[in-house]
Amino acid sequence: MSAEINATAASLLGFLHDGPMTGWDLVARAEQTIGPFWSLTKSQVYRELAYMADHGLVTPGETGRRDAKPYTVTDAGRAAFAEWAARGPGEGTIRLPLLLFVTLGRHLQPGLLRSVLSEQRARQAELLKQYLGLRQVLGEREDTDPHVLATLEYGITVARATVRWIDRLPPEVGARETPHTRR
Numbered sequence: 001m002s003a004e005i006n007a008t009a010a011s012l013l014g015f016l017h018d019g020p021m022t023g024w025d026l027v028a029r030a031e032q033t034i035g036p037f038w039s040l041t042k043s044q045v046y047r048e049l050a051y052m053a054d055h056g057l058v059t060p061g062e063t064g065r066r067d068a069k070p071y072t073v074t075d076a077g078r079a080a081f082a083e084w085a086a087r088g089p090g091e092g093t094i095r096l097p098l099l100l101f102v103t104l105g106r107h108l109q110p111g112l113l114r115s116v117l118s119e120q121r122a123r124q125a126e127l128l129k130q131y132l133g134l135r136q137v138l139g140e141r142e143d144t145d146p147h148v149l150a151t152l153e154y155g156i157t158v159a160r161a162t163v164r165w166i167d168r169l170p171p172e173v174g175a176r177e178t179p180h181t182r183r
Contacts, residue, residue, distance in 0.1 A: 003080055005057070006048075008044055009051065011034060012026055012045065012048055013052070013057065013081040013084075015030070016058065016072065016073035017078070021070060022068040023046050023068075026049075033151075034151075036131075049071055052071075056074055057074060057076050057080050058073055058077050059074055098116070101113060113173065117166050121166040121167070124166070127155075127159045128156065132156065134152060
């Protein structure tokens with residue numbers, strides 16, 4: 001049995017299946033491919049790379065320009081990735097601050113929730129526009145990974161649904177004054 005890995009380490013090992021990459025390369029790849037739905041910081045990437053190197057899941061290469069060190073996935077790393085994948089993604093947890101804001105809206109200052117909803121709607125509409133543009137670009141390429149496209153379609157669906165949801169909220173959400181918000 002290989003070292004147990006978390007989803008962050010698994011994502012890095014998955015990227016390394018495509019060939020050696022530096023920590024910087026991995027950060028850039030993560031931002032491009034999973035950034036919209038999976039936050040990953042530089043410190044997490046380097047922490048996970050150190051853990052995986054210590055456990056024989058990756059092999060660091062020779063240090064190059066700017067102290068960049070390419071990492072290669074090992075057979076043990078491939079096995080750890082396969083074990084992680086065999087467990088499945090597990091139960092997802094939705095942790096959206098927007099939903100918390102709406103749930104607790106009656107305790108917020110008057111107008112704050114309306115402002116937050118307006119800002120979030122604009123962000124989701126812009127994200128939707130970006131996703132649709134990316135889908136067009138990727139759809140024109142013959143080498144586009146269908147798995148990436150499937151994930152992109154999920155992002156399009158969620159952004160579109162969020163905009164619709166905000167548009168369909170009852171008028172009193174974000175506008176209502178309650179004894180808790182009157183001061």
